[in-house]
Amino acid sequence: MRILIVEDELHLAEALTQILKKHNYSVDAVHDGRSGLDYAMSGIYDLLLLDIMLPEMDGVSVLKALRKKGVSTPVILLTAKGEITDMVTGLDYGADDYIAKPFSSEILLARIRAVLRRKNEVIPDDALKFGDIELNTSTLKLTVGGKEIKLNLKESELLELLILRKQAVTSKEQIIEKLWGFDSDAEHNNVEVYISFLRKKLTFLNSAVRISTIRNVGYVLEVTT
Numbered sequence: 001m002r003i004l005i006v007e008d009e010l011h012l013a014e015a016l017t018q019i020l021k022k023h024n025y026s027v028d029a030v031h032d033g034r035s036g037l038d039y040a041m042s043g044i045y046d047l048l049l050l051d052i053m054l055p056e057m058d059g060v061s062v063l064k065a066l067r068k069k070g071v072s073t074p075v076i077l078l079t080a081k082g083e084i085t086d087m088v089t090g091l092d093y094g095a096d097d098y099i100a101k102p103f104s105s106e107i108l109l110a111r112i113r114a115v116l117r118r119k120n121e122v123i124p125d126d127a128l129k130f131g132d133i134e135l136n137t138s139t140l141k142l143t144v145g146g147k148e149i150k151l152n153l154k155e156s157e158l159l160e161l162l163i164l165r166k167q168a169v170t171s172k173e174q175i176i177e178k179l180w181g182f183d184s185d186a187e188h189n190n191v192e193v194y195i196s197f198l199r200k201k202l203t204f205l206n207s208a209v210r211i212s213t214i215r216n217v218g219y220v221l222e223v224t225t
Contacts, residue, residue, distance in 0.1 A: 001046040001116060002178065005029040005077060006036030006062065008054050009214075016049065019105045028181060034059025040066055040073060044178040047116060050095075051078040052086045060090050067094040074115045085183065117224040131209040133202070144205040154179060158194050162211065162221045171218035179199045195219060 003025050007013040013029045020027045028045075033054040037147045040062070052059040065077055077098040079087045087098050096115045099108060107189055128135045134143045137190050140156045141148050157179050162170060167203065172191045180186040199211055 002026040002028070002044060003047045003049060003112070003179070004030075004036070004039055004045045005049045006033065006040075006054065006059065007051045008032060009051075016108070019108070020112075023109060025179060027122065031055075032211050032212050033059060033062045037062045037065055040175075041069065041071060042177055043071060043073070044174070045073050046119070047112060048073055048075045049078060052090065060086055060093065063090055063095055064093045074119050076115060079173065128160060128163045130221055133205070133206070133207050133209050135159055135163065135166075142201060142205065144207045149201050149205060151198075154194055155201070157196055158191075159198055162219065165220075167220055167222070168212050169211055169218045169220045174218070 005013055005016050005020075005022055005027060007016065008031045009030065010031065010173070013031060017027045017029050028039060030039055034056040036048075036054065036059075039045075044177050050062060052087045054062070059077060063077075067071070073094045075090075075094070077087060077090045077095045079090075079098050081137065087100075088117060090098065097111050097113055101150050110220075128137060132144050135141075135151075135156065136143070137156060137160055140151045140153065142151055142156075142159070148211050158175065160180055161175065172188045175191045176188075180190070197213055202209055202211070210222050210224055212220050214220060
Protein backbone atom coordinates (compact mmCIF):
# COMPACT_ATOMS: atom_id res chain seq x y z
CA MET A 1 0.00 0.00 0.00
CA ARG A 2 1.29 3.48 -0.93
CA ILE A 3 0.36 6.43 1.27
CA LEU A 4 0.76 10.15 0.60
CA ILE A 5 1.30 12.43 3.60
CA VAL A 6 0.40 16.09 3.08
CA GLU A 7 1.63 17.85 6.23
CA ASP A 8 3.48 21.17 6.60
CA GLU A 9 4.93 20.41 10.05
CA LEU A 10 8.19 18.89 8.89
CA HIS A 11 8.98 17.01 12.11
CA LEU A 12 5.52 15.45 12.20
CA ALA A 13 5.67 14.54 8.51
CA GLU A 14 9.03 12.83 9.05
CA ALA A 15 7.78 11.00 12.15
CA LEU A 16 4.68 9.76 10.31
CA THR A 17 6.83 8.66 7.39
CA GLN A 18 9.09 6.57 9.63
CA ILE A 19 6.16 5.00 11.50
CA LEU A 20 4.41 3.97 8.29
CA LYS A 21 7.57 2.65 6.65
CA LYS A 22 8.26 0.58 9.77
CA HIS A 23 4.86 -1.05 9.20
CA ASN A 24 5.65 -1.83 5.55
CA TYR A 25 3.76 0.99 3.86
CA SER A 26 5.34 2.86 0.95
CA VAL A 27 5.28 6.56 1.73
CA ASP A 28 5.70 9.92 0.00
CA ALA A 29 5.43 13.22 1.87
CA VAL A 30 4.85 16.78 0.66
CA HIS A 31 4.44 19.93 2.69
CA ASP A 32 1.94 22.22 0.99
CA GLY A 33 -1.55 21.82 -0.42
CA ARG A 34 -0.69 22.57 -4.02
CA SER A 35 1.96 19.84 -4.12
CA GLY A 36 -0.40 17.51 -2.30
CA LEU A 37 -3.03 18.00 -4.98
CA ASP A 38 -0.53 17.43 -7.79
CA TYR A 39 0.75 14.21 -6.24
CA ALA A 40 -2.72 12.91 -5.34
CA MET A 41 -4.02 13.55 -8.86
CA SER A 42 -1.60 10.88 -10.14
CA GLY A 43 -3.97 8.21 -8.80
CA ILE A 44 -1.11 6.02 -7.57
CA TYR A 45 -1.91 6.27 -3.87
CA ASP A 46 -4.06 3.93 -1.79
CA LEU A 47 -4.58 6.49 0.99
CA LEU A 48 -3.98 10.18 1.75
CA LEU A 49 -3.16 11.61 5.18
CA LEU A 50 -4.19 15.22 4.63
CA ASP A 51 -3.63 18.05 7.09
CA ILE A 52 -6.33 20.73 7.06
CA MET A 53 -4.13 23.78 7.71
CA LEU A 54 -1.64 23.92 4.84
CA PRO A 55 0.22 26.67 2.97
CA GLU A 56 -0.74 27.56 -0.63
CA MET A 57 -3.95 25.51 -0.53
CA ASP A 58 -5.79 24.25 2.55
CA GLY A 59 -6.63 20.59 3.00
CA VAL A 60 -10.38 20.98 2.54
CA SER A 61 -9.79 22.73 -0.80
CA VAL A 62 -7.43 19.93 -1.85
CA LEU A 63 -10.06 17.34 -0.95
CA LYS A 64 -12.80 19.24 -2.75
CA ALA A 65 -10.66 19.50 -5.91
CA LEU A 66 -9.84 15.79 -5.83
CA ARG A 67 -13.44 14.70 -5.49
CA LYS A 68 -14.52 17.15 -8.22
CA LYS A 69 -11.97 15.51 -10.55
CA GLY A 70 -13.30 12.05 -9.69
CA VAL A 71 -10.31 10.94 -7.59
CA SER A 72 -11.80 8.56 -5.01
CA THR A 73 -8.60 7.79 -3.07
CA PRO A 74 -9.50 7.40 0.64
CA VAL A 75 -8.58 10.46 2.75
CA ILE A 76 -7.94 10.73 6.47
CA LEU A 77 -7.90 14.36 7.64
CA LEU A 78 -5.36 15.45 10.25
CA THR A 79 -6.99 18.14 12.35
CA ALA A 80 -6.17 20.41 15.29
CA LYS A 81 -8.64 20.66 18.16
CA GLY A 82 -9.96 24.03 17.00
CA GLU A 83 -10.77 22.91 13.45
CA ILE A 84 -14.12 21.20 14.10
CA THR A 85 -15.98 23.20 11.46
CA ASP A 86 -13.33 22.47 8.83
CA MET A 87 -13.34 18.80 9.83
CA VAL A 88 -17.12 18.57 9.36
CA THR A 89 -16.84 20.33 6.01
CA GLY A 90 -14.10 17.88 4.97
CA LEU A 91 -16.27 14.89 5.85
CA ASP A 92 -19.12 16.41 3.85
CA TYR A 93 -16.80 16.75 0.85
CA GLY A 94 -15.85 13.08 0.97
CA ALA A 95 -13.16 12.52 3.59
CA ASP A 96 -13.25 8.97 4.97
CA ASP A 97 -12.10 9.71 8.52
CA TYR A 98 -10.27 12.24 10.67
CA ILE A 99 -7.76 12.18 13.50
CA ALA A 100 -7.39 15.08 15.95
CA LYS A 101 -3.84 16.08 16.89
CA PRO A 102 -2.04 15.00 18.96
CA PHE A 103 -2.61 11.30 18.33
CA SER A 104 -0.79 8.07 19.08
CA SER A 105 0.81 5.91 16.41
CA GLU A 106 -1.47 3.05 17.47
CA ILE A 107 -4.58 5.12 16.77
CA LEU A 108 -3.18 6.29 13.43
CA LEU A 109 -2.38 2.75 12.29
CA ALA A 110 -5.77 1.44 13.41
CA ARG A 111 -7.59 4.19 11.51
CA ILE A 112 -5.52 3.50 8.39
CA ARG A 113 -6.28 -0.23 8.58
CA ALA A 114 -10.00 0.48 9.04
CA VAL A 115 -10.18 2.82 6.03
CA LEU A 116 -8.22 0.44 3.82
CA ARG A 117 -10.46 -2.45 4.86
CA ARG A 118 -13.53 -0.45 3.84
CA LYS A 119 -11.88 0.38 0.51
CA ASN A 120 -11.19 -3.27 -0.25
CA GLU A 121 -14.23 -4.89 1.34
CA VAL A 122 -15.63 -5.80 -2.09
CA ILE A 123 -12.62 -8.06 -2.66
CA PRO A 124 -13.11 -11.28 -0.65
CA ASP A 125 -10.07 -12.98 0.84
CA ASP A 126 -7.70 -10.53 -0.89
CA ALA A 127 -8.52 -12.17 -4.24
CA LEU A 128 -8.51 -10.27 -7.53
CA LYS A 129 -9.96 -11.92 -10.62
CA PHE A 130 -9.62 -11.23 -14.33
CA GLY A 131 -10.55 -13.68 -17.04
CA ASP A 132 -9.41 -17.10 -15.84
CA ILE A 133 -6.79 -15.84 -13.39
CA GLU A 134 -7.09 -15.21 -9.67
CA LEU A 135 -4.45 -13.27 -7.76
CA ASN A 136 -4.26 -13.51 -3.98
CA THR A 137 -2.51 -10.32 -2.90
CA SER A 138 -1.78 -11.67 0.59
CA THR A 139 -0.13 -14.95 -0.39
CA LEU A 140 1.15 -13.64 -3.78
CA LYS A 141 -0.25 -16.76 -5.44
CA LEU A 142 -1.52 -16.64 -9.01
CA THR A 143 -4.06 -19.35 -9.86
CA VAL A 144 -5.63 -20.64 -13.08
CA GLY A 145 -8.07 -23.47 -12.48
CA GLY A 146 -6.33 -25.80 -10.07
CA LYS A 147 -2.82 -24.74 -11.09
CA GLU A 148 -0.96 -22.06 -9.17
CA ILE A 149 2.39 -20.31 -9.03
CA LYS A 150 3.98 -17.99 -6.47
CA LEU A 151 4.84 -14.47 -7.63
CA ASN A 152 7.42 -12.19 -6.10
CA LEU A 153 6.19 -8.95 -4.52
CA LYS A 154 6.85 -6.68 -7.52
CA GLU A 155 5.20 -9.14 -9.91
CA SER A 156 2.14 -9.29 -7.67
CA GLU A 157 1.96 -5.49 -7.35
CA LEU A 158 2.28 -5.08 -11.12
CA LEU A 159 -0.41 -7.63 -11.90
CA GLU A 160 -2.67 -6.13 -9.23
CA LEU A 161 -2.27 -2.69 -10.85
CA LEU A 162 -3.11 -4.04 -14.30
CA ILE A 163 -6.19 -5.88 -12.99
CA LEU A 164 -7.47 -2.86 -11.06
CA ARG A 165 -7.04 -0.65 -14.12
CA LYS A 166 -9.93 -2.64 -15.64
CA GLN A 167 -8.54 -2.97 -19.16
CA ALA A 168 -7.36 0.64 -19.32
CA VAL A 169 -3.91 1.07 -20.83
CA THR A 170 -1.24 1.61 -18.16
CA SER A 171 1.90 3.49 -19.13
CA LYS A 172 5.41 2.62 -17.98
CA GLU A 173 5.52 5.94 -16.12
CA GLN A 174 2.38 5.04 -14.17
CA ILE A 175 3.82 1.64 -13.30
CA ILE A 176 7.10 3.16 -12.09
CA GLU A 177 5.29 5.75 -9.95
CA LYS A 178 3.00 3.13 -8.41
CA LEU A 179 5.54 0.36 -7.81
CA TRP A 180 8.74 2.30 -7.16
CA GLY A 181 7.61 5.85 -6.30
CA PHE A 182 8.13 9.35 -7.66
CA ASP A 183 11.73 9.66 -6.49
CA SER A 184 12.86 6.26 -7.71
CA ASP A 185 15.66 5.80 -10.23
CA ALA A 186 13.78 2.88 -11.81
CA GLU A 187 13.70 3.03 -15.60
CA HIS A 188 11.52 1.65 -18.39
CA ASN A 189 13.63 -1.48 -18.68
CA ASN A 190 12.77 -2.35 -15.05
CA VAL A 191 9.11 -2.41 -16.07
CA GLU A 192 9.88 -4.46 -19.18
CA VAL A 193 11.69 -7.07 -17.09
CA TYR A 194 8.71 -7.60 -14.76
CA ILE A 195 6.24 -7.62 -17.66
CA SER A 196 8.35 -10.38 -19.20
CA PHE A 197 8.35 -12.35 -15.93
CA LEU A 198 4.56 -12.11 -15.68
CA ARG A 199 4.04 -13.14 -19.29
CA LYS A 200 6.13 -16.27 -18.76
CA LYS A 201 4.15 -17.21 -15.66
CA LEU A 202 0.82 -16.67 -17.41
CA THR A 203 2.05 -18.92 -20.21
CA PHE A 204 3.20 -21.53 -17.69
CA LEU A 205 -0.33 -21.56 -16.21
CA ASN A 206 -1.88 -21.88 -19.70
CA SER A 207 -3.95 -18.78 -18.99
CA ALA A 208 -6.09 -17.09 -21.62
CA VAL A 209 -5.06 -13.74 -20.14
CA ARG A 210 -2.35 -11.86 -22.00
CA ILE A 211 -0.45 -8.66 -21.28
CA SER A 212 -0.64 -6.77 -24.55
CA THR A 213 1.71 -3.95 -25.50
CA ILE A 214 0.11 -0.85 -26.97
CA ARG A 215 2.99 0.70 -28.89
CA ASN A 216 4.23 4.00 -27.43
CA VAL A 217 1.40 3.96 -24.86
CA GLY A 218 1.73 1.10 -22.37
CA TYR A 219 0.25 -2.25 -21.36
CA VAL A 220 -3.23 -3.69 -21.02
CA LEU A 221 -4.70 -7.01 -19.89
CA GLU A 222 -6.73 -8.88 -22.48
CA VAL A 223 -8.45 -12.26 -22.64
CA THR A 224 -7.76 -14.29 -25.75
CA THR A 225 -10.38 -16.57 -27.22
